[in-house]
Amino acid sequence: MKNNKYAPPVNSGKIKQSDHVMAVKIKTESNGLGALKTLAVVGLIVIQAVVLILSFIYFLTPFQWYFVLSLVLTLISCIHVLSSDFHGQAKATWVLFLLVCFSFGFFIYLISNKQVLFAKSKQKYSKIFSNSQKILPQSDLAELTSQDKAICNYLYNTGGFRANINNSKTTYYSSGYQFYDAVLDEIKKAKKFIFFEFFIISDGVLLNRLLKVLKQKASEGVDVRIIYDDMGSHSTLSEKTKKQISSSGIKLLAFNRLVPLFNIALNLRNHRKIVVVDGLVSFTGGTNLADEYVNEKRMHGYWKDTGIKIEGPATDNLTLSVLHQWEFLTGKTQDYSQFLNLAKQVKIAGMVVPFVSGPNYDFSIAQNMYANQIGNSHEKLWIMTPYFIPDETIMNLIINRARAGVDVRIVLPEVADKKFVYFVSRNNAEKLIKYGVKVYTMTHSFVHAKVVLNETSAIVGSINFDLRSFNQQFESAVFTTEEQTRKSVALDFENTFERSIEVIDKNKKRNSVLYRIIAGTFNIISPFM
Amino acid sequence: MNNELDVLTLIVKKEQFNTILENYMLLGWTLTEKTENNRYEDLLDVKLTRPHKIDNKDDLQLLQIYMEENLNEQAKLKKFKHAGSTTFSAIVGVLGLALMAFGILFATNVFQIVGLIGGIIMAVCGLVVLGLQGFGAIKLFKLERKKFETKQTNMQEQLKHLQKKARDFFGGENEK
Numbered sequence: 001m002k003n004n005k006y007a008p009p010v011n012s013g014k015i016k017q018s019d020h021v022m023a024v025k026i027k028t029e030s031n032g033l034g035a036l037k038t039l040a041v042v043g044l045i046v047i048q049a050v051v052l053i054l055s056f057i058y059f060l061t062p063f064q065w066y067f068v069l070s071l072v073l074t075l076i077s078c079i080h081v082l083s084s085d086f087h088g089q090a091k092a093t094w095v096l097f098l099l100v101c102f103s104f105g106f107f108i109y110l111i112s113n114k115q116v117l118f119a120k121s122k123q124k125y126s127k128i129f130s131n132s133q134k135i136l137p138q139s140d141l142a143e144l145t146s147q148d149k150a151i152c153n154y155l156y157n158t159g160g161f162r163a164n165i166n167n168s169k170t171t172y173y174s175s176g177y178q179f180y181d182a183v184l185d186e187i188k189k190a191k192k193f194i195f196f197e198f199f200i201i202s203d204g205v206l207l208n209r210l211l212k213v214l215k216q217k218a219s220e221g222v223d224v225r226i227i228y229d230d231m232g233s234h235s236t237l238s239e240k241t242k243k244q245i246s247s248s249g250i251k252l253l254a255f256n257r258l259v260p261l262f263n264i265a266l267n268l269r270n271h272r273k274i275v276v277v278d279g280l281v282s283f284t285g286g287t288n289l290a291d292e293y294v295n296e297k298r299m300h301g302y303w304k305d306t307g308i309k310i311e312g313p314a315t316d317n318l319t320l321s322v323l324h325q326w327e328f329l330t331g332k333t334q335d336y337s338q339f340l341n342l343a344k345q346v347k348i349a350g351m352v353v354p355f356v357s358g359p360n361y362d363f364s365i366a367q368n369m370y371a372n373q374i375g376n377s378h379e380k381l382w383i384m385t386p387y388f389i390p391d392e393t394i395m396n397l398i399i400n401r402a403r404a405g406v407d408v409r410i411v412l413p414e415v416a417d418k419k420f421v422y423f424v425s426r427n428n429a430e431k432l433i434k435y436g437v438k439v440y441t442m443t444h445s446f447v448h449a450k451v452v453l454n455e456t457s458a459i460v461g462s463i464n465f466d467l468r469s470f471n472q473q474f475e476s477a478v479f480t481t482e483e484q485t486r487k488s489v490a491l492d493f494e495n496t497f498e499r500s501i502e503v504i505d506k507n508k509k510r511n512s513v514l515y516r517i518i519a520g521t522f523n524i525i526s527p528f529m
Numbered sequence: 530m531n532n533e534l535d536v537l538t539l540i541v542k543k544e545q546f547n548t549i550l551e552n553y554m555l556l557g558w559t560l561t562e563k564t565e566n567n568r569y570e571d572l573l574d575v576k577l578t579r580p581h582k583i584d585n586k587d588d589l590q591l592l593q594i595y596m597e598e599n600l601n602e603q604a605k606l607k608k609f610k611h612a613g614s615t616t617f618s619a620i621v622g623v624l625g626l627a628l629m630a631f632g633i634l635f636a637t638n639v640f641q642i643v644g645l646i647g648g649i650i651m652a653v654c655g656l657v658v659l660g661l662q663g664f665g666a667i668k669l670f671k672l673e674r675k676k677f678e679t680k681q682t683n684m685q686e687q688l689k690h691l692q693k694k695a696r697d698f699f700g701g702e703n704e705k
Contacts, residue, residue, distance in 0.1 A: 018569035175587040
């Protein structure tokens with residue numbers, strides 16, 4: 001972790017005075033290389049675009065047929081976009097992009113379109129689902145209110161996610177540190193199987209701490225499986241660690257490999273965070289498996305994250321979703337019954353429905369569950385999210401709730417991880433202030449938590465309030481009405497409000513014209529963010 | 530696991546080592562290693578440890594960030610205490626000197642009455658600008674010092690408040 005800036009100089013002898021102003025610096029603190037990387041990537045894209053345009057002009061005369069062909073393909077692509085199930089803003093952005101970059105835009109559309117490249121995978125998922133999606137019978141919903149019944153029916157009918165009523169317990173964790181200590185405690189007790197499914201897995205203190213236990217468990221004959229996203233874990237999970245994991249008897253699989261011959265659109269990433277232990281206990285939340293999520297490494301100030309533990313039969317929903325992913329990746333059918341219906345009932349009042357979403361389902365479950373949560377709020381609607389880039393539907397729903405007198409509050413980070421995305425997020429949130437929405441930014445912190453709370457229920461998981469989470473990524477979350485969990489979530493929100501600054505008219509970033517121009521410009525490409 | 534330690538590696542300014550260490554100790558950290566930085570003479574490499582399982586860890590982690598931000602902000606404030614007056618002095622000083630030099634050059638090289646008068650006026654203007662520079666710089670310097678003192682007092686108050694919070698978490702035990 002040693003920063004090169006502090007390495008000995010090539011010539012012997014020390015430099016008297018360092019050039020940095022700070023009194024203290026954590027060795028893992030961000031050194032601004034992220035911005036350089038972004039600049040390098042933007043630079044390369046610009047060079048590519050210039051080369052493409054110049055080649056196009058150069059070849060225009062001898063290759064007039066290409067000009068005609070690209071126009072035809074652009075037209076076909078535009079028609080495809082307009083007839084697709086994209087939401088309004090995404091359609092407009094794509095059409096604009098295709099028209100501006102008509103010489104090559106259709107190609108980019110082709111390689112990033114889930115309907116084109118994902119079609120085969122979707123078929124594969126459909127086959128897996130047809131065999132096992134409704135393997136868990138729905139619970140008796142007779143005692144539920146009509147509102148809860150509707151949510152349960154929606155989740156079961158769209159994804160086969162069983163509602164677990166008065167039989168499962170959830171425990172909320174208000175930080176990554178608490179979350180992973182609970183995970184460690186549970187995996188130490190494992191006897192049959194441990195499943196991990198994560199977007200980012202990174203070499204470091206946390207992974208070492210977990211691997212120590214996982215290797216031990218694998219050597220004891222426990223079936224340990226890990227799925228990681230190849231893009232999310234790219235450059236964070238070293239080949240050495242991968243080899244080490246595989247050689248210790250742990251089964252390790254990459255999701256959507258970064259290879260030239262891909263069969264899933266590259267932008268469809270597995271953003272889920274799931275741990276399942278013996279089918280008795282499971283976890284999900286916002287925390288990836290990397291040091292910054294537990295504040296062992298400093299990236300963007302204090303890292304605020306959350307997670308949730310599920311005990312009881314509700315665990316089966318997440319077990320089943322990991323098994324589906326495993327079957328998709330290995331292509332091997334497996335006997336699910338040995339992994340399901342293992343948990344004993346935990347007598348506790350309330351409903352727990354763990355669910356997952358992704359492009360493998362016919363509906364945007366993540367977006368619809370957030371829409372339900374917003375629509376069903378009558379007293380309060382508290383949202384914690386790192387990114388706030390919803391579409392018009394969600395924005396209008398939030399505005400309507402605020403206008404109806406619901407206490408709507410949104411917590412965003414004060415420190416940005418991706419500056420462009422933060423520009424748009426903050427701009428979107430600030431637009432809502434005039435309708436009565438309270439916007440907070442947690443001081444010196446990066447809020448990575450994804451929690452939506454209303455007066456009757458909470459959703460805790462990996463779903464950001466953005467279009468990528470809603471439409472392109474594989475996500476996981478838990479919907480719960482349990483009173484104790486709601487209280488814990490509410491307490492965490494109250495603590496976070498205390499540690500935040502409320503954005504009011506005076507300190508709005510939107511007060512700057514330049515900010516509005518930049519945010520507005522980036523908003524055009526927000527469907528891709 | 531219960532005996533496991535969290536490790537924190539820092540690079541600190543030598544002159545502020547004691548103040549910084551004192552703050553970290555309030556947060557439950559213990560000094561385990563202190564070495565000279567390989568590259569810079571004014572820096573120290575410091576290693577601290579703390580039990581992994583500790584009460585109010587989330588609050589302490591957040592408090593730590595606030596303290597670090599505060600210490601760094603104070604250092605930044607000190608370093609750029611007179612940035613405004615220095616910049617002002619440099620720019621206006623160069624302008625005044627340039628005017629004087631051009632004025633003298635003009636008066637001595639253009640052998641006409643207009644050149645002579647113009648040159649003298651320019652030189653006098655340069656002198657006035659230099660005078661203004663001196664006057665402005667002193668004013669700005671005082672203003673900056675006042676601003677710095679107020680800001681620093683506020684930041685020190687904030688730091689004391691943070692330290693008190695840290696003490697409250699440990700019931701004073703972390704000061705031993």
